[in-house]
Amino acid sequence: MAQGFVRDLNLIESDTGTLDRGILDNLGGPNITTDLLLFDGNTKFISKIQAAHYSYDSSADVITVTGEGKVAFSDGTKISFGDVPTEFIYEVHSSNGIDKFRIRNSLGQVVAPVGDLRRNDTVTAENLSNLSVKRLETNPSASTGVSADDGAADLFNQYSSASQSDYINSQLALYYYKRERVPLTFEDSSFDQRVSFRGSVMIVDNDATVSTEPNDTTPGLFIVDASNPGAGSTRAFSDASNPWDDSVSGVLSTTEANSQPNTLKLNPSSGNPPNFQVPGSLLVAETNTLASYNFKLPITINGETFFLLLKN
Numbered sequence: 001m002a003q004g005f006v007r008d009l010n011l012i013e014s015d016t017g018t019l020d021r022g023i024l025d026n027l028g029g030p031n032i033t034t035d036l037l038l039f040d041g042n043t044k045f046i047s048k049i050q051a052a053h054y055s056y057d058s059s060a061d062v063i064t065v066t067g068e069g070k071v072a073f074s075d076g077t078k079i080s081f082g083d084v085p086t087e088f089i090y091e092v093h094s095s096n097g098i099d100k101f102r103i104r105n106s107l108g109q110v111v112a113p114v115g116d117l118r119r120n121d122t123v124t125a126e127n128l129s130n131l132s133v134k135r136l137e138t139n140p141s142a143s144t145g146v147s148a149d150d151g152a153a154d155l156f157n158q159y160s161s162a163s164q165s166d167y168i169n170s171q172l173a174l175y176y177y178k179r180e181r182v183p184l185t186f187e188d189s190s191f192d193q194r195v196s197f198r199g200s201v202m203i204v205d206n207d208a209t210v211s212t213e214p215n216d217t218t219p220g221l222f223i224v225d226a227s228n229p230g231a232g233s234t235r236a237f238s239d240a241s242n243p244w245d246d247s248v249s250g251v252l253s254t255t256e257a258n259s260q261p262n263t264l265k266l267n268p269s270s271g272n273p274p275n276f277q278v279p280g281s282l283l284v285a286e287t288n289t290l291a292s293y294n295f296k297l298p299i300t301i302n303g304e305t306f307f308l309l310l311k312n
Contacts, residue, residue, distance in 0.1 A: 045121040049073075054117070061110050063117075065099045072101040073119060079103065082114045096179070 014020050021033040053067025065072050073079060075095045078088040090111060095101035105111050159167075183189040183201075209218040222233035244254050293309040300306075 039123065043122045046118045047121050048116045048118040051115050054113075056113055058112060061102050063101055063103065063113060072097060072099055073117070075101075077119055080118045080120075081116060085118055088118075088120045096184075097175075 014023050024033045024036065025031065049065060049067065049070055053065060053070050055064050055066055056062070057064065063072075072095050073092040074097060075093055077092040077095075079090050079092060080086065080088045081090070090103045090105055092101050092103055103111060103113060103117075181191070181193075181195075203219050203221065205219045207218075221236040223236050224233045225231055247253060293311045295310040297308040297310055298305055299308060
């Protein structure tokens with residue numbers, strides 16, 4: 001009596017679920033059907049963020065997840081929305097892994113989400129091949145540069161589950177720690193500690209507003225007095241305000257306590273060089289003590305620096 005199955009019939013001998021399980025267990029070993037059921041409906045599994053669980057800021061092109069227990073999709077995730085739920089043609093980028101992300105189409109263009117956002121949860125052969133990849137150990141003495149296969153280790157067999165969980169949790173904690181100290185381009189960043197930057201920082205005004213305004217309505221770098229943070233901020237480098245007032249012709253005055261003369265720069269018209277004159281003589285006797293003067297003003301005449309002593 002023949003045993004087994006005819007391959008060309010593709011298990012046509014089985015016409016019930018019970019027979020199917022028996023045949024598969026016979027071919028693949030006991031309980032193989034339990035493993036295969038994990039992939040039952042594999043290509044139809046999706047995860048979605050419903051429209052009521054997120055908001056969209058069109059000015060910043062940012063999706064903010066607001067639903068309880070919901071998190072943002074990660075970078076590189078293919079998603080779909082709109083009238084064609086099965087075409088995952090949009091890609092997630094600039095995700096913070098918590099509650100904010102952006103999406104773009106295949107051309108890299110900004111698109112506004114509509115309705116539910118769906119992610120394809122199909123498990124592919126590529127996913128399985130990356131599940132536990134062996135990490136080869138380097139070996140300078142070997143011709144291939146790596147150790148033999150017996151020196152390789154994979155993620156799931158090198159450490160225990162508990163040690164892996166501890167490592168992941170520590171890395172997540174480090175990520176959140178560092179994230180609070182990195183300025184982001186798509187949301188406001190607030191720092192309550194000293195901040196230092198290495199390299200260049202570019203501030204871009206996408207709306208082409210007037211950048212000379214002293215208020216904070218346009219992008220820029222603003223400085224706040226730490227001793228009086230409620231007094232408002234001052235735009236660094238491009239502040240258009242001037243504490244000095246020419247209320248009396250030829251006399252500059254100010255009412256700000258922290259303003260004082262520093263360096264005098266003259267820009268004479270052509271053929272009209274400045275002429276410093278002192279009545280009587282260039283050498284004037286002064287009976288005041290040096291300590292009675294409030295300010296020292298440097299001036300440069302014919303390439304040589306002189307200092308004028310000034311007082312209120």
